[in-house]
Amino acid sequence: MKKVGILGGTFDPPHYGHLLIANEVLSTLHLDEIWFMPNQEPPHKKKSESIKNEDRLRMLELAISGNASFRVETIELDRQGPSYTVDTMKMINAQYSDHQFFFIIGADMIEYLPKWHKIDELINLVQFVGVERPEYNSRTEYPVLYVDVPAIDVSSSMIRDRVKSRQTVRYLLPDSVIQYIEEKHLYGS
Template sequence: MKKIGILGGTFDPPHHGHLLIANEVLSALDLDEIWFMPNQEPPHKQKSKSITNEDRLEMLKLAIEGNHQFRIQTIELERNGPSFTVDTMKIIRANYKNHQFFFIIGADMIEYLPKWYKIDELVQLVQFVGVERPEYNHDTIFPIIYVDVPAMEVSSSIIRERLKKGKPVRYLLPDSVIQYIEENHLYGT
């Protein structure tokens, strides 16, 4: 049975923090692969209006290039409307019967879990993996495996803001992603 970690997000843009989390969970839990799963319409936040799904997908491809254990799962991009994890996991489990799934969430999402759509059903479909961060409360009634990841205070929103202001983003993003952003004049560059 293959053990697959799933890291969902807007990846708007994908950055070194995403890659660090994926790599640390892959190693800590001895997983076979990490699937990066870009959302179509996350119910809890807005993605950039000016960036297309194709741009996000291309940046993600560039970000994970060269790591044979990193893959992209596009199931949520292929559906319309809000992306509810429980619906996605039902489809994935039906299509990959001989796989065990570990859904990676940040410390901010651990606090938010009670508000997830059909959370009681979802915990039967997937094992949650929480990435710990000291400024968040990790108390929850839900079964979570915790993985320590070196702190990297970076977010896509910080990067978008820096790009809009013309500030440097080197070392926050893979160079190939920076080049794609500049060549395609994304985020106000």
């Protein structure tokens, strides 16, 4: 049985924090792959209005290139409306019945688990894997495996703000993603 971690998010833009989390979970849990799953409409937050899905997808492809254990899964981008994890996991489990899935979430989302759409059904569809994030409480009553990940306090919103204000983002995200942002004039660059 193939063991696959799923890291969902807006990836607006993808950064080294995402890659570090994915790599640490892959290694610690001895997974076969990590699937990066950009969402269409996250129910809990608003994605940037100015960035097209094609741009988020391309930046993600650039960010993970060179790692054969990483791939992009577009199931949530391919459908309209809110990206509820329970619906996604039903579809993925039906399509890949010979896989075991681990859904990777940060402490901010662990804290939010009681509010997830159909959480009681969802916990029977996938194993949650939690990673620490500064300033969040990561303890919950829900079944979550914890993986220690070196702390890196970077976020996509911080990167967007830095790009917009012409501050450096070097060493916060891959050079290929920085180049793409500059070429496409994303985030006010």
